[in-house]
Amino acid sequence: MPTTTLSAALLTVSNMDGLPWSTPIWQSLTKIHGIPWYYADTAKDDSPTPNYSGWTVKVAKAVKVFAQNVWDLTESSQEKYIVARHADNDSEGRLAWQKFIKESRISVNINKTIDSVLTEHDRGPYQVLQQHNTTSLPTLDDAQVSDARLYVAAGLLGDEGLLPGGRALSPSVSKFINTLLAITWNRYRKALNSEVTKKTKLVDAVQEQFMKIQAEGYTPRAKEIKDLLRLIRQATTLLVKYLDEKNQAMLQELNIQLEGMLAAVRKDTSSEEAQKLPKSVRDALEQLASESDIQEITSLIRISLENLQVDVGESVQFTTGEEVDLVDWSEGVEELATVEEPTLWTMLGLPEKKLPFFQDWMDPNSMVDLWTEEGQAWLNDPSSGRQPLVPRWHQLVGIFRTLQRAFDGKPVLLMDGVGLG
Numbered sequence: 001m002p003t004t005t006l007s008a009a010l011l012t013v014s015n016m017d018g019l020p021w022s023t024p025i026w027q028s029l030t031k032i033h034g035i036p037w038y039y040a041d042t043a044k045d046d047s048p049t050p051n052y053s054g055w056t057v058k059v060a061k062a063v064k065v066f067a068q069n070v071w072d073l074t075e076s077s078q079e080k081y082i083v084a085r086h087a088d089n090d091s092e093g094r095l096a097w098q099k100f101i102k103e104s105r106i107s108v109n110i111n112k113t114i115d116s117v118l119t120e121h122d123r124g125p126y127q128v129l130q131q132h133n134t135t136s137l138p139t140l141d142d143a144q145v146s147d148a149r150l151y152v153a154a155g156l157l158g159d160e161g162l163l164p165g166g167r168a169l170s171p172s173v174s175k176f177i178n179t180l181l182a183i184t185w186n187r188y189r190k191a192l193n194s195e196v197t198k199k200t201k202l203v204d205a206v207q208e209q210f211m212k213i214q215a216e217g218y219t220p221r222a223k224e225i226k227d228l229l230r231l232i233r234q235a236t237t238l239l240v241k242y243l244d245e246k247n248q249a250m251l252q253e254l255n256i257q258l259e260g261m262l263a264a265v266r267k268d269t270s271s272e273e274a275q276k277l278p279k280s281v282r283d284a285l286e287q288l289a290s291e292s293d294i295q296e297i298t299s300l301i302r303i304s305l306e307n308l309q310v311d312v313g314e315s316v317q318f319t320t321g322e323e324v325d326l327v328d329w330s331e332g333v334e335e336l337a338t339v340e341e342p343t344l345w346t347m348l349g350l351p352e353k354k355l356p357f358f359q360d361w362m363d364p365n366s367m368v369d370l371w372t373e374e375g376q377a378w379l380n381d382p383s384s385g386r387q388p389l390v391p392r393w394h395q396l397v398g399i400f401r402t403l404q405r406a407f408d409g410k411p412v413l414l415m416d417g418v419g420l421g
Helices: 006-013 024-030 057-071 075-082 091-103 106-120 125-131 145-161 171-213 222-239 245-265 279-286 291-307 341-347 373-379 393-407
Strands: none
Touching: 006 057, 006 075, 006 091, 006 106, 006 171, 024 106, 024 145, 057 075, 057 091, 091 106, 106 145, 106 171, 125 171, 145 171, 171 222, 171 279, 222 245, 222 279, 222 291, 245 279, 245 291, 341 393
16 A cells, blocks of 8 residues: 555655655755664664664664565555554564654654645645635645645755656655655645634634623623633634635624724724624723723734734835945854854753743644644643654754844844744
8 A cells, every 4th residue: 555654655765766865955854964774884783873863873773674674565565564563573673763753853844844835836725725715625636736746846855856857756756755745635634624623613602702792681791802802813813714705704794893893992983893783792892991901802802803814915115225235244143153052052041952931842733723722732732743842953043143132232133034933
């Protein structure tokens, strides 16, 4: 059967001239600078392997034997053997390989690259949903993801994955990319199915809370209005991702209601949107006595309104002055180029290698809303697929230089793409 896991896909493709491990782009993405199980013939069993310090030569030998045994099998038997759980002569190599895939963070970097490439070429999951006017992800074929195969291959492997001429993939790379896209699409489908279920529950909760506070003779309290606005904030965060006709109509209605609520808080009696609100809700907003309630409710409304701004439709023109001579341009971190990651942690005064006030865990697929109670529960679940939140080298450099400039009272320009927010 075809491979359905990254562990299997990487092992089976590795029988092809060192791909993908030998390509500079792959090495840059994975931080694995060569075939993981490579070792010198003269190396001792207890010495670390040169390309992956997490293995000794003894472990690498077991992985290499395991890989060779996989390659000797027929294609239909390979996946079953790779994921086998029973004990056999390859147990040590198999377990070491699976642990390597999990702990090396290869999947995180590969997923980020594939996600970025697909989105850049209008084949991201939410783009496909909008193109097909649906909330259910179409098949890979129907979504025409194959149009982006060359770009995905180039993003992961560079020119090494292409045949001469650069317009076609070699057979083994083609199979590898097809497998990665199938794995990616399955990842999207699971995440979107979960998201749609959550969206439906949130929309129902919003409608239920609306019905409660606008009931005849009922006077809503400030807390109930805040609860409603928090539900709207969570719902709009998801609704804007699924812009079929039904959701667009719902978003337009929510936009009118939020504009009306904001006008009511401001006591803007001329607002048509405010007049459309149920009288009980309008009166409750206009009669807010606590300044803290007014500020909090105003903030919650603004956040939801910002969530609704999904189609700006305007372009901004920048007027440029005289050309700037960039001969003396520098990044400002050149002297840190050779500083290793452990040293950067020490320079930051964080020997425990954790950022204070940050989450300990992250969603490697960026599909879970971690600001919600459900998201926090997901982070706290060891079986959820969470991964440790570990800043990359360039982010540590950015943090250090930003703090250094701040303490020196000097400005700093944070370039796009650093990932510091």
